[in-house]
Amino acid sequence: HSMLPRHVQRLGRDWITHWNGSQMLALNSPVSSCVRWAGHYPPWASFPLPISADFSANWRFPPFFGPWRQFQSSNWHLDNYTQSCCFHLPNPSMKSEGEEPLTKKRRLSGQDDTSTPEQETNLSNQNEVCCLSVAQNEDKQGSKKGTIKRHWEYFCQQSKTMKITKNKGSDQSSTGSEATFDFTVMSYNILSQNLLEDNSHLYKHCRQRLLFWTYRFPNILQEIKELDADVLCLQEVQEDHYRTDIKSSLESLGYHCEYKMRTGRKPDGCAICFKTSKFSLISSNPVEFFRRDIPLLDRDNVGLVLLLRPRFHCKASAAICIANTHLLYNPRRGDIKLTQLAMLLAEIASVAPQKDGSFCPIIICGDFNSVPGSPLYRFIKEGKLNYEGLAIGKVSGQEQFPRGQRILSIPIWPKKLGISQNCVYEIKQQQKEENAGEKMEAAKPDNPQEIVIASEKLSSKLRHHLKLSSVYSHYFPETGIPEVTTCHSRSAVTVDYIFYSAANDDTAAQTGAEDSFCGGLKLLGRLALLTEKDLWTVNGLPNENNSSDHLPLLAEFRLIER
Numbered sequence: 001h002s003m004l005p006r007h008v009q010r011l012g013r014d015w016i017t018h019w020n021g022s023q024m025l026a027l028n029s030p031v032s033s034c035v036r037w038a039g040h041y042p043p044w045a046s047f048p049l050p051i052s053a054d055f056s057a058n059w060r061f062p063p064f065f066g067p068w069r070q071f072q073s074s075n076w077h078l079d080n081y082t083q084s085c086c087f088h089l090p091n092p093s094m095k096s097e098g099e100e101p102l103t104k105k106r107r108l109s110g111q112d113d114t115s116t117p118e119q120e121t122n123l124s125n126q127n128e129v130c131c132l133s134v135a136q137n138e139d140k141q142g143s144k145k146g147t148i149k150r151h152w153e154y155f156c157q158q159s160k161t162m163k164i165t166k167n168k169g170s171d172q173s174s175t176g177s178e179a180t181f182d183f184t185v186m187s188y189n190i191l192s193q194n195l196l197e198d199n200s201h202l203y204k205h206c207r208q209r210l211l212f213w214t215y216r217f218p219n220i221l222q223e224i225k226e227l228d229a230d231v232l233c234l235q236e237v238q239e240d241h242y243r244t245d246i247k248s249s250l251e252s253l254g255y256h257c258e259y260k261m262r263t264g265r266k267p268d269g270c271a272i273c274f275k276t277s278k279f280s281l282i283s284s285n286p287v288e289f290f291r292r293d294i295p296l297l298d299r300d301n302v303g304l305v306l307l308l309r310p311r312f313h314c315k316a317s318a319a320i321c322i323a324n325t326h327l328l329y330n331p332r333r334g335d336i337k338l339t340q341l342a343m344l345l346a347e348i349a350s351v352a353p354q355k356d357g358s359f360c361p362i363i364i365c366g367d368f369n370s371v372p373g374s375p376l377y378r379f380i381k382e383g384k385l386n387y388e389g390l391a392i393g394k395v396s397g398q399e400q401f402p403r404g405q406r407i408l409s410i411p412i413w414p415k416k417l418g419i420s421q422n423c424v425y426e427i428k429q430q431q432k433e434e435n436a437g438e439k440m441e442a443a444k445p446d447n448p449q450e451i452v453i454a455s456e457k458l459s460s461k462l463r464h465h466l467k468l469s470s471v472y473s474h475y476f477p478e479t480g481i482p483e484v485t486t487c488h489s490r491s492a493v494t495v496d497y498i499f500y501s502a503a504n505d506d507t508a509a510q511t512g513a514e515d516s517f518c519g520g521l522k523l524l525g526r527l528a529l530l531t532e533k534d535l536w537t538v539n540g541l542p543n544e545n546n547s548s549d550h551l552p553l554l555a556e557f558r559l560i561e562r
Contacts (some may be wrong), residue, residue, distance in 0.1 A: 005048055030307050146538050147545045154525040155508040181310045181559040182524065184279055186229035187365035187498050189326070189486070189550035190269035191296020191542065192236040202488040202549065205540050213241065216547035221249055223546070227321075227527070227554050229310075232273040233324035233365035239267045246271070261288040264300030269368075271326045272306050282319060287347045289340040296413060297330050299336055303344040303366075305351050312560060318360075318561060321352040325366040332403055336377055338387070338462070339413045345423040345464045350467075361521045361559060362466055364499040365551070370396035371483075372474040372494055380499055387412070388460035398493075410460045423464040429476065469509040471498040471526050473553040481528035482501040487541045488549045492532035498553050503560040520560050527554035 009440050109130035166236060193213045196203065203211060210216070224232065232255065237246060239261050240358050256276050274281075287303035301324035310318055324345050328336050344364075352359040370376040374397030379385035387395075388410065393402030411421065420426050474494055485496040502509035502521030535541060541549045 001335050004429060013507045022027045039529065076535040084459075109362065117405065135460065146543065148530060148534055148538055150530065150551075151528050153528050157521055174202045181312055181314055182556060183230040183559070184228070184556045185228060185231045185322070185363055185365065185498060185555060186224075186232065186552050186554045187233045187235075187496055188322070189235040189367045189496060189548060190237065191216070191548040191550065192238045192266075194238060194267060195236060196549075199218075202490055203542065204489050207540055208393070208542060210542055216406045216542065217241070217245055219545060219547035221510075223552060224250070225253065227552060229554055230275045230278045231322055231363075232271070233322065234271040234273070235324070235326040235367045236268045239269065242269075242271065258304060258306060260285045260302045260304045262300045262302050262413070263288050263290045266300065269302055270304045270326055272304050272322055272324050274306070274308060274322075277322075278311055279308040280311060281311050283351065285347055287325070287344055287352055289343055290417075291417070294414060294417060295338060296339060296415075299333075299340075301326055301328050301340055303340075303347065305344070307349050307351050307360075312505070314559065315561060317354065318559070319352075319354070320559065321348060321362045322360070323348050323364045323366075324366075325364075326396070327366070327368050327370070329369045331369075331396055331398035334376070334390075335391045335408055335412050337396055338379070338385075338408075340421050341368075341380070342378065342413070342423045342462070343417075346419045346425050348466065349464070359466065359501065359518075361469070361519060362499075363521070363557070364468065365497070367496050368396075369398065369495050371398060373397060377497075379462060381470060383464050383467065385462045386460055387462065398495075421459065421462055423462065438532075440457055467501055468499040468505075469502040469523075471523060471553065472529060473499065476531070481531050481533075484532050484551070485529060485553065486550045487532060487535040489540070490538075496550055496553055498555050500557065502553075505560070506509070522558040522560055524556040524558055527552070530554075 011164075090473045129212050165518075196211060232250070235258065239259075242259055247259070250257055250273050253274050254277060255273040257271055257273040258281075259269060259271045261267065277432060283306070285305040285307075287305060289297060289299060289301045289303070291297040303323060305321065305323045308320050308322060310320065323344060325340075330336070346362070348362060349359075352362055364380075368376065368380075375385055375387065375395050377397070387408045390408050391402060392406045392408055393399065395408070415417065416420050418426050472483060472494075475481065476483065483494055484492050485494045486492070500521045500523065503522050506520065508523040538544075539545070541551070
């Protein structure tokens, strides 16, 4: 092989692997097998280079193959030259076989790192294994190449039976007077193309062709079709793609779509889409978190709150409130995150009340850019938060060693926002106080100074009265390993949630989620999440079959009427 550079000719027999024929490195030839390298190679190379026993003229090294430094900086992948080849070269930044590539080290995480040395070795080995052990994945995970199968977790046998019945084509509208109203809700951050391109450093682990919208959108649409949710809460929906692709595609599947674009220069937003066969729209209420007159609220995130009426076997006054949002990412601005959340909760509290004063069932979906157990997460679930002395960088728990050490001010937002510390519009609260009238007057202390002191003590306490529970438990009970909703080169963590107002008899609801009214939602089942290790077996997110850097969350509910 005199055409090869001298240092390649010297590689010797340890570099030669025999296959049947010269298919492996020939262009336009099918690959019949996958190869894992044992790691015998000279010290100047970061990876072993495969060479066919019969090196035909159909394949040549690229013209730049020469000095190693020049080759290393070229970001060369063999599959760019041989489309039929199924392996990838290891990341040049990997210093040793057992070390994790730098691009996969977790920088932003609020959860304990539970990975073992064995797991870390598995993560690093994935780039050295041809086809990512596709044959094993096909046997264990499903028939589709490079996919991980997610299973349904049921909380009652009746749910499983109903799902089987539903798959057979039965309709809830024809099951008699005792029929219940069951429905599914999906929350999915579909990854705006603009944001993908602006943050390309997060996707260095991906092949370039997998990142184009023309490749990604059919995959996303196929996921939506397969999961077949009755309500979709989508985040990072780019406005031009919504107009040209998303809206029309979803309408053809029987959805009605409501959309709220962000108020700034970034052209994405939130969408809520529901099947018109299951719901009718009562009201659509967009929420803008940007306020020109309040310096704190200088970010362009948005929310969307819909009030829907179920179509089958429900009282005429029955309604379900569905909210969707994408809170600010910045880990060091917990003050903005909490204020945005308070604005969303205030809108929900104004939309969801029924004639008797109780709230209708509520579901809140979204990317909250906060991890489980963080102060923001606990506030949503517990309905209260004393933020006195809380560092601004610890609100979301995104960073193990937060850089934002400034303490949250008391109060967090100015009075001109018009939202109380109970996360309701103050006009509504004033009306309630006026209705209370004499009771309020009797409860006031005689000394005005006592009023000021009482006010100061309560001012660092946030509250809401929505009584929410989380669909997901965030850790696998058998192992304690964290569930993951997003996974890219910098982070693998949970930031996406579905919260709901649980009925009293909902055994799946976490402690503290009991609803103050008899009605509510019963969680029937959920689509199981995955671990970080699971996702890296298919090269993280996005990958060949999952075209967002987030996983879709999916839950099935039963409406319990009062």
